[in-house]
Amino acid sequence: MKNLLTALAVALSLSVAAFSAVQAGPAEDLTAFQDYYKKAFKDVPFDDFKNGAYALDPTLKAQWEEMESSFPPYEPDIDAGKTLWETPFKDGKTYADCMGDIKTLRTKYPYYDAEKDTIATLEGALDACKKAGDGEGFVDKEGKPLLNKGKIAQLMAYVAMENRGSKINVPTPEGKAVAWYDKGKNYYYAKRGQLNMSCADCHTNNAGKMIRADMISPTLGHVTHWPTYRSADGEITTLHNRFMGCNTMVRANNDKAQADSYKALEYFLTYMSNGQEWNGPGSRK
Numbered sequence: 001m002k003n004l005l006t007a008l009a010v011a012l013s014l015s016v017a018a019f020s021a022v023q024a025g026p027a028e029d030l031t032a033f034q035d036y037y038k039k040a041f042k043d044v045p046f047d048d049f050k051n052g053a054y055a056l057d058p059t060l061k062a063q064w065e066e067m068e069s070s071f072p073p074y075e076p077d078i079d080a081g082k083t084l085w086e087t088p089f090k091d092g093k094t095y096a097d098c099m100g101d102i103k104t105l106r107t108k109y110p111y112y113d114a115e116k117d118t119i120a121t122l123e124g125a126l127d128a129c130k131k132a133g134d135g136e137g138f139v140d141k142e143g144k145p146l147l148n149k150g151k152i153a154q155l156m157a158y159v160a161m162e163n164r165g166s167k168i169n170v171p172t173p174e175g176k177a178v179a180w181y182d183k184g185k186n187y188y189y190a191k192r193g194q195l196n197m198s199c200a201d202c203h204t205n206n207a208g209k210m211i212r213a214d215m216i217s218p219t220l221g222h223v224t225h226w227p228t229y230r231s232a233d234g235e236i237t238t239l240h241n242r243f244m245g246c247n248t249m250v251r252a253n254n255d256k257a258q259a260d261s262y263k264a265l266e267y268f269l270t271y272m273s274n275g276q277e278w279n280g281p282g283s284r285k
Contacts, residue, residue: 026173026181026271033272037220041208049221050276052284056208057215067283074157074229074281077236081158084151089133095155098129106163106278110267111170112177119180119263123147123238126155127258148241148257153227157236160227160280168224168278170271184268187261188219193252199265214285223270225282232285239266 024032037049041056048055054064067073085095085102099105109122127137127147140146173181188199199219207218226239233241240257243265247254255261 026178029185030172030272030274034220034275036204037207037218041218046275047277049218049273050224050279052221052225052282053208053215053217055221056218060215064283072229073231073283074227074236077154077157077227077229078161078281080151081154081156084155085158089130090135091133093133095126095129098132099125102159102162104163104166105159106280107166107169110263110270112173112180112267114176117176118260119267121258121263121266122159123152123156123240124258124263126152126159145256145258147238148244149233149235149237153236153238153241156227156238157281160278163278164280166278168270168273168276170267170274173267173271180264180267181271183261184264184266187265188268193247193250195250197250199246219269219272221273221276223266223273224276224278225280225284227280228282228284230284236281 034046037044038046044055051061051064054061088094096102106122109125110119112118113120124147127145131137136143138146138150138152140150146152191198191201202216203219203222206216209216223239226242227236228242229236238257240259240262243262244254244257
């Protein structure tokens, strides 16, 4: 993997960026961003981008769909998440009491919380709900916050399944929300780590190309299928866990799940995928 990523970094340094972070407003960015992928992959229907790299290769897609229909690896996590959703907290309340109707929950997040001047994420809201009812949020065996895998990912799996097919529709950032949007946009295009790579280097400039046996997925639709059971991880994990994994691969300093940097990146990426369907939980190699 080390040699593979180094080779990719060298190749990227010799290429010309296909899409750059030019100065434009969010609405203009959205149009340009989605148009880029539509033109780059003319044979891929817009709605299929929710399937990631599988949308680009019919053979891979057929194999993946067979697994999804026959034995989706995340099924036990959905069941575990349903139990978590329905089990009362110490105060007698449940997630439904503070989160509302589960059937409309996924489409509400992420959003700009003007009162707190931050990006509200679904994982953050679920953690806050648990803290209010149980006295503590999602933690590991040592009592440290665990917001990228484990029970919170299982709970997210159940919520995601209950919201499959609903459309992403993040309002166009305005006012102070633009600062958070720009923070996420800048993070996406900024090079980092010893390999000096950005998110865009892989998932925009080289989307659809192969890294040995793996096809690089396009950014459009990236957020749709989380949480995801990745065979490489052997468990279901959240979107922020994937951010952490990417930073590790390019040997960059990592942030914790639900850090401001990752919340801003999630906000930017979700807005860029407006019009796509939420189709989590997902499964990937």
